[in-house]
Amino acid sequence: xxxxxxxxxxxxxxxxxxxxxxxxxxxxxxxxxxxxxxxxxxxxxxxxxxxxxxxxxxxxxxxxxxxxxxxxxxxxxxxxxxxxxxxxxxxxxxxxxxxxxxxxxxxxxxxxxxxxxxxxxxxxxxxxxxxxxxxxxxxxxxxxxxxxxxxxxxxxxxxxxxxxxxxxxxxxxxxxxxxxxxxxxxxxxxxxxxxxxxxxxxxxxxxxxxxxxxxxxxxxxxxxxxxxxxxxxxxxxx
Amino acid sequence: xxxxxxxxxxxxxxxxxxxxxxxxxxxxxxxxxxxxxxxxxxxxxxxxxxxxxxxxxxxxxxxxxxxxxxxxxxxxxxxxxxxxxxxxxxxxxxxxxxxxxxxxxxxxxxxxxxxxxxxxxxxxxxxxxxxxxxxxxxxxxxxxxxxxxxxxxxxxxxxxxxxxxxxxxxxxxxxxxxxxxxxxxxxxxxxxxxxxxxxxxxxxxxxxxxxxxxxxxxxxxxxxxxxxxxxxxxxxxxxxxxxxxxxxxxxxxxxxxxxxxxxxxxxxxxxxxxxxxxxxxxxxxxxxxxxxxx
Numbered sequence: 001x002x003x004x005x006x007x008x009x010x011x012x013x014x015x016x017x018x019x020x021x022x023x024x025x026x027x028x029x030x031x032x033x034x035x036x037x038x039x040x041x042x043x044x045x046x047x048x049x050x051x052x053x054x055x056x057x058x059x060x061x062x063x064x065x066x067x068x069x070x071x072x073x074x075x076x077x078x079x080x081x082x083x084x085x086x087x088x089x090x091x092x093x094x095x096x097x098x099x100x101x102x103x104x105x106x107x108x109x110x111x112x113x114x115x116x117x118x119x120x121x122x123x124x125x126x127x128x129x130x131x132x133x134x135x136x137x138x139x140x141x142x143x144x145x146x147x148x149x150x151x152x153x154x155x156x157x158x159x160x161x162x163x164x165x166x167x168x169x170x171x172x173x174x175x176x177x178x179x180x181x182x183x184x185x186x187x188x189x190x191x192x193x194x195x196x197x198x199x200x201x202x203x204x205x206x207x208x209x210x211x212x213x214x215x216x217x218x219x220x221x222x223x224x225x226x227x228x229x230x231x232x233x234x235x236x237x238x
Numbered sequence: 239x240x241x242x243x244x245x246x247x248x249x250x251x252x253x254x255x256x257x258x259x260x261x262x263x264x265x266x267x268x269x270x271x272x273x274x275x276x277x278x279x280x281x282x283x284x285x286x287x288x289x290x291x292x293x294x295x296x297x298x299x300x301x302x303x304x305x306x307x308x309x310x311x312x313x314x315x316x317x318x319x320x321x322x323x324x325x326x327x328x329x330x331x332x333x334x335x336x337x338x339x340x341x342x343x344x345x346x347x348x349x350x351x352x353x354x355x356x357x358x359x360x361x362x363x364x365x366x367x368x369x370x371x372x373x374x375x376x377x378x379x380x381x382x383x384x385x386x387x388x389x390x391x392x393x394x395x396x397x398x399x400x401x402x403x404x405x406x407x408x409x410x411x412x413x414x415x416x417x418x419x420x421x422x423x424x425x426x427x428x429x430x431x432x433x434x435x436x437x438x439x440x441x442x443x444x445x446x447x448x449x450x451x452x453x454x455x456x457x458x459x460x461x462x463x464x465x466x467x468x469x470x471x472x473x474x475x476x477x478x479x480x481x482x483x484x485x486x487x488x489x490x491x492x493x494x495x496x497x498x499x500x501x502x503x504x505x506x507x508x509x510x511x512x513x514x515x516x517x518x519x520x521x522x523x524x525x526x527x528x529x530x531x532x
Contacts, residue, residue: 097412
């Protein structure tokens with residue numbers, strides 16, 4: 001399959017601190033790539049760089065996917081949970097990138113919204129305010145927004161944090177379905193069991209550099225972190 | 239009772255103009271206030287209200303008591319302070335609210351200094367506290383024009399504001415810079431504060447923006463509910479405050495804002511959500527079995 005996202009000698013900085021240097025790689029349609037690495041390794045920085053929120057210091061991000069089809073599932077802490085919005089309204093806000101400020105959401109969109117909520121088990125919660133949801137329910141609602149957006153590129157930042165086991169299963173299943181439909185998924189993960197079950201490839205970020213693995217070739221240190229010595233390749237591997 | 243309510247409006251043109259001005263301001267200022275509270279910027283509105291003062295003063299110095307000159311000056315000063323505060327925040331990395339607080343204090347002192355150079359304390363009082371009963375036809379057109387324009391722009395950026403309040407990175411991921419939306423929103427706020435200063439004064443114009451919005455939060459958890467209620471509270475305060483001011487011979491601006499303040503206090507005590515009463519009532523509720531939560 002063709003790469004829909006390419007990183008070319010990408011260097012990213014936060015303020016005046018260089019976080020990632022000379023990163024290369026290709027992401028295919030329908031692939032699931034796990035981003036791993038210790039805290040502060042630059043996982044979130046790379047996600048921001050890919051989303052176009054952070055400008056590259058050097059190199060470039062080539063993305064074939066238009067902005068309206070790039071979806072983003074932030075860490076839960078990044079959301080203002082006191083905002084008066086219901087589950088249904090959050091899911092429907094996935095239409096915003098394609099509908100803009102003025103186009104009405106028609107019956108077809110609302111039907112699709114209902115189908116998305118049903119798929120994620122959110123029907124009973126559709127009118128519940130976001131602030132009253134559990135971590136798992138909120139994560140399902142956020143994934144509902146990205147399904148509504150009909151994303152072709154989906155970036156997720158630690159989506160399984162503070163989420164119950166049943167929701168993790170549902171999210172993994174939904175993400176696999178999305179990948180089977182051609183969505184390229186990039187997901188920041190810590191748990192290597194989840195990584196083995198979900199990812200096709202692994203991009204390990206450590207001390208500013210990226211190392212590519214498959215889940216099978218990935219070596220783990222006893223502390224649960226990826227073992228850097230076992231790096232096999234660097235650069236595009238697909 | 240009906241006579242008490244209607245006769246001042248039928249008998250006096252200045253009361254009718256004041257009523258229309260109050261209702262027009264109540265239609266747009268409270269929704270702006272709702273967004274300010276949701277963005278955690280409640281005090282920024284207050285700071286910006288002070289920031290328009292030097293501009294109003296320069297207008298007053300150049301053209302005397304000319305509403306267009308003073309409004310234009312106020313608008314320019316407000317936008318300048320908002321722009322400068324935003325720039326300082328971006329260039330230094332300091333939070334924007336501290337930059338706005340610094341600039342509004344400078345503005346307030348500069349404004350009082352400028353007015354005292356030429357005017358009397360009566361002029362200063364008028365600028366600071368306004369006089370809704372002195373609204374003439376020019377002022378009325380200005381207020382109605384600003385309210386209409388604000389309504390249109392707010393409708394145009396409504397969805398973006400909602401998305402930005404909840405999840406700013408989602409918006410930036412779509413290639414829209416939150417700073418532009420934020421700037422436009424601050425611009426709308428300054429525009430409304432400028433329109434409101436003639437009627438309520440620079441210091442109290444922000445009252446009609448914030449008090450209905452903060453009171454509404456005790457009654458609704460939905461955005462439409464907050465907006466609708468805030469508008470209703472704003473209108474009720476404007477009409478009630480005007481009539482109170484007329485019948486009791488009290489200054490109109492403080493009457494309107496105090497009435498809105500009374501509604502806020504009552505809401506904080508007896509509102510449906512998070513009020514003192516609601517919290518007390520919740521405490522005595524029996525513990526429900528888990529399946530009763532739905």
